[in-house]
Amino acid sequence: MGIPRSKTDDFNLYRRRDGGDHESLLVREPIDTQRVLAAVADDAAGANVLFVGTARGITDGVLTSGLEYEAHESMAADNLIKLRAEAVSRFSLAACAVVHRLGKIAVGEASIAIAVSGPHRHAAWRAAEWLMEQIKKETPIWKCEYRPDGGREWSHPGDMPVGCAAEEHEP
Amino acid sequence: MNPPAFIPPVVKSSGGHSTSQPVHASGQAMPPPQSEILRITFFAGMAEAVGRRHLDMQWAGGSVEQLRAMLAAECPAIGPLLARSAVALAGIYASDKTAVPAGSDVAIIPPVSGG
Numbered sequence: 001m002g003i004p005r006s007k008t009d010d011f012n013l014y015r016r017r018d019g020g021d022h023e024s025l026l027v028r029e030p031i032d033t034q035r036v037l038a039a040v041a042d043d044a045a046g047a048n049v050l051f052v053g054t055a056r057g058i059t060d061g062v063l064t065s066g067l068e069y070e071a072h073e074s075m076a077a078d079n080l081i082k083l084r085a086e087a088v089s090r091f092s093l094a095a096c097a098v099v100h101r102l103g104k105i106a107v108g109e110a111s112i113a114i115a116v117s118g119p120h121r122h123a124a125w126r127a128a129e130w131l132m133e134q135i136k137k138e139t140p141i142w143k144c145e146y147r148p149d150g151g152r153e154w155s156h157p158g159d160m161p162v163g164c165a166a167e168e169h170e171p
Numbered sequence: 172m173n174p175p176a177f178i179p180p181v182v183k184s185s186g187g188h189s190t191s192q193p194v195h196a197s198g199q200a201m202p203p204p205q206s207e208i209l210r211i212t213f214f215a216g217m218a219e220a221v222g223r224r225h226l227d228m229q230w231a232g233g234s235v236e237q238l239r240a241m242l243a244a245e246c247p248a249i250g251p252l253l254a255r256s257a258v259a260l261a262g263i264y265a266s267d268k269t270a271v272p273a274g275s276d277v278a279i280i281p282p283v284s285g286g
Contacts, residue, residue: 053286069285070215072278075262076285100285112286132286141285142215154216155284156252164257164264164280 003041003048026073026080026141028103036113042094045117047124051132057107068104068144068152069111076100079139079163083131091127093118098131100141111143138162207273211242217256217281220249230275235260236267238277256281 037050055067084096094117101111114131118124135141138161146152209230213221233241235258243250257280258265264280271277 071285072212072214072259072262072280075259075278075280078262136283136286138283139285140214140280140283142281143284143286144215154219156216156255156282157284158282159255160257161280161283164259 003037025099026071026077026102027099028101031099031101031110031113033110033113036097036099036115039097040095040115040117042117044094044119046119047121048117049115049121049124049128051112051114051128052110053112053132054110055105055107063148064107064145065148066104066106066146067111068146069100069102070142070144071100071102072140073102075140080135083134083139086134087116087127087131090130091116091118091123093124093127096127096131098135100135100139102141134162138164209238209271209273209275209277211238211277211279213279215281215284217249217252217279220252221246230271230273232273233271234267235265235269235271238271239267242279252281253279 031052033050033052037048040048055064057064080098080100084098087093087096095115096117097113097115099113101109105111112132112135114128114135116124116127116131118127140161142154142156144152144154207230209228211226211228213224213226218224228241230238238258239253243253258267259278259280260269260271261276262278265271
């Protein structure tokens with residue numbers, strides 16, 4: 001059984017209607033990962049990779065009761081669209097889709113889904129990994145971790161987002 | 172998180188936080204604009220530290236560097252995170268030397284943690 005393909009535009013939330021392109025989206029409802037995968041189905045593809053990032057309930061022994069994500073939504077959407085196009089070009093993909101969840105999510109739920117398709121598996125694997133790394137470094141989205149005791153903490157690791165003007169001006 | 176820090180809703184932009192003259196992307200010096208409102212938007216831990224999502228300030232013009240200095244002076248609690256944050260004008264990242272025209276839509280972008 002192959003990857004299910006969308007027969008209508010309405011069926012597939014993650015595929016744009018113009019030119020076979022694939023939309024990156026920020027969503028507040030649970031991500032339908034199979035739809036993300038279906039969005040990249042393509043006759044030119046022999047490899048289809050779906051990565052799903054989920055909310056982890058324990059990290060180095062510390063319990064997490066849930067996560068919350070927020071974004072600078074227009075900048076994040078622009079950045080995801082740019083990264084998707086760069087991935088298609090860099091790895092000669094047939095198609096690429098990225099969907100990131102915003103708002104509160106429970107442990108085990110998907111926070112992000114990345115699907116890529118291409119002629120061969122090596123490039124497809126690498127493309128999904130590359131996309132995930134770039135998103136974690138430069139997309140203006142932030143995570144807040146909720147603890148079982150009611151505490152919470154926003155995560156701001158490292159330095160300025162990759163690609164920002166100030167970062168580019170550093171030696 | 173600690174209780175939200177207080178920031179006065181109106182902050183003077185004069186006071187010489189930086190001696191550098193703001194320049195437009197074209198390289199030309201910018202004339203001093205009329206004093207107008209500057210809306211600054213904060214996100215995630217920065218919004219929590221400031222205690223609000225938006226801050227409207229009186230702004231007579233200046234550079235991103237001057238804006239950073241003013242924000243850090245008015246709210247020391249956000250200083251360390253502000254130093255690691257980028258500044259965007261109308262959704263475009265700006266360098267410290269970029270002029271911030273009055274009326275700009277300013278976003279402070281702290282280190283990201285999506286995925």
